[in-house]
Amino acid sequence: MNTPAPILDRLKAAVGEAGWSQDPDRLAPKLVEWRDRWTGATPLLLLPRTVEEVAAIVRLCAQSGTAIIPQGGNTGLVGGQIPRGEVLLSTEKLNRVREVAADDDVMVVEAGVTLQAAQEDAAAAGRFFPLSLAAEGTATIGGNISTNAGGTAVLRYGTMRDLVLGLEAVLPNGEIFHGLKRLRKDNTGYDLKQLLIGAEGTLGVVTAAALKLFPVLRDRAVATVALASPADAIALLHRAKAESGGAVEAFELMNALGISFAQKNLGLRPPLEGAPPWAALIEIASAEPGHAARAMERLLASALEDGLISDAAVAQNDTQAMAMWAVREGQSAAQKPEGAAWKHDISVPISQVAAFIARASAEAIKLQPGARIVAFGHVGDGNIHYDVLRPEGGTDEAHAALRDQGARTVHDIAVSLGGSISAEHGLGAMKSAEALRYKSAAEVAALRAIRQALDPQRIMNPRVLF
Ligand SMILES: Cc1cc2nc3c(=O)[nH]c(=O)nc-3n(C[C@H](O)[C@H](O)[C@H](O)COP(=O)(O)OP(=O)(O)OC[C@H]3O[C@@H](n4cnc5c(N)ncnc54)[C@H](O)[C@@H]3O)c2cc1C
Known part of the structure; x- marks a missing residue:
């Protein structure tokens, strides 16, 4: 992909001196993704400061048929934000909180x-804005919207799709969509905002959003419990929901190997003694003082009595709660020193x-005898991060x-x-082709027609989605 120099010059002129860079050191961190799986290239990094500058950039790209990739915090785990020769538009300077109403x-x-x-x-x-995920210090609201991010509080508050009331975006022809509504009810036909959510930068550049806020729930209880199996975790989840009156804020699963890697590779103390095969981190939150702690106590007492759990550690203060969360949030980072892994982010009905x-x-063990499996994640949403690490002593290349093949096997089972x-x-970039295997021809044709209508030249993130 070779963008002619005169077009690059016009793009630079649209944002002024401070709004672009071709400095390799400035570009470098934006061209490598978090797991080091993809390294990209771009002829130009654009750093617009306003929606008007974004519109000017996209208009020029549409006029010249120049492909463009939006990037937020570059924490995406499927490579959609990494350019392969396209112009890169970073939102790092679109960084104002315009209003908290x-x-x-x-x-x-x-x-x-x-x-x-x-x-x-x-x-x-x-x-309270409830979306929460381990990369939140770097991930951006635009990236969260464009990936329809989930995280640890979906159980109670939903995904980003449920948390956005309005959007401002630049469409692929360079027109601005002024959709920053604050309405909880708005039944006026097709919802352009919902199309842009989860579009991974293929239908335009999100420039701002109106986000739903919630009351602060100060009364919290956090515990980690020992379980014999994922089936017991699901039984406990249902019991926790009932016992707390729907106040379960997070219910996260980890296995023994994942917790041991957090100890070995991140120096984190396991929350439970004796390395149980499975553990769940449970958080209950309420506005009523004492409710969360009482609900947690009832839950754990009954589960211990019935043998549904074999052990429990309840956080006695914020520091202990944070230490428990650190083990959960470190599950991905803790695998890195262990070598190559096949990573999957599947969901199934609970x-x-x-x-x-x-x-x-x-099936994974059949395919790769000795493979080490780390399964963890948002089990309350039926979402498992299912990672198959290379056998001890095996090579990264062989794995x-x-x-x-591993991904296909795992995906086939999930579907x-x-x-x-x-x-x-x-x-x-990672799963777009794979997803086609699981969608019907009718669905793919309809989705492609939408894209074609909004972006006939396919300039927006061209290698992503359908
Ligand atoms: C340690 C770790 C933990 C994580 N945990 C979770 C988790 O629990 N739940 C979860 O959902 N994700 C998780 N992620 C993935 C990642 O953080 C999310 O996908 C996040 O929403 C990406 O935001 P970003 O700003 O980094 O986007 P980027 O990585 O920059 O971009 C992601 C995609 O969005 C597009 N995009 C970005 N900004 C815009 C914009 N303004 N307009 C249009 N398109 C845009 C890009 O083109 C790309 O396709 C995790 C990642 C890491 C590294």
Whole structure:
């Protein structure tokens, strides 16, 4: 992909001196993804500061047929933000929180604001923005919207799709969509905002969003429990929901190997003694003082009595709660020193989680004897990060050579159980082709028609989706 120099010059002129870079050191961190699986290239990094500058860039790209990739925090796990010769538009300078409107329970933030900054500004105004994920210090609101991010609080608050009330975006022809509504009800036909959510940068550049805010729930209880199996985890999840009156904020599964890697490779203390085969981190939150702790106590007492759990550690203060969360949030990073892995982000109906893990593990071991399996994640949403690491003593190359076959096997099992091959990370460069196997011809044709109508030249993130 070779963008002619005069077009690059016009793009530079649209944003002025401070709005672009070709400095290799400035570009480098934006061209490598978090797992080091993809390294990209771009002739030009654009750093617009306003929606008008974004519109000018996209208009020029549309006029000249120049492909363009939007990038937020570059924490995406499917490679959709990494250019392969396309122009790269970073939202890092679209970084203002425009308004926190507490009376509307809404905040309006620009796309490049980090998730953590949005959470902090909401908190400063006495409100709660619930999306939460381990990369929140770097991931941006624009990236969260474009991947329809999930994270640890979906169980109670839904995914990003449920948390966006309005959007401002630049469409692939360079027109601005002024859709920053704050309405909870708006039944006026097709919903362009929902099309842009989860579009992974293929239908335009998100420049700002109106986000839903919630009351702050100060009363919290956090515990980690020891379980014999994923089936027991699901039984406990249902019991926790009932016991707390729907106040379960997070219910996260980990296996013994994943916890041991967090200890070995990140120096984190396991929350439970004796390395149980499975553990769940449970958080209950309530506005009523004492409710969360009482619900947790009842839950754990009954589960211990029935033998549903064999041990439990309850956080006695914020420091202990954070230590428990660190083990859960470190599950991905802790695998890195262990070498190559086949990584999957699947979802199945909650009732099928145990069957998925059993079947996938049997097949993975058949394909790669000695493979080490780390299964963890948002089990309350039926979302398992199912990672198959190379056998001890094996080589990265031999393991990576089986990655596609492994992915197909794991994905086939998830889909056969009524599941999805991408629960929350999106398709990106990694899974777009794979996803075609599981969608009907009718669905793919309709989706392609939408894209063709909005972006007939396919200039927006051309290698991603259908
Ligand atoms: C340690 C770790 C833990 C994670 N945990 C979770 C988790 O629990 N749940 C979860 O859902 N994800 C998780 N992720 C994945 C990642 O953080 C999310 O996908 C996040 O939403 C990406 O945001 P970003 O700003 O980094 O986007 P990027 O990586 O920059 O981009 C992701 C995609 O969105 C597009 N895009 C970015 N900004 C815009 C924009 N303004 N307009 C249009 N398109 C845009 C890009 O082109 C690309 O296709 C995790 C990642 C890491 C590294």
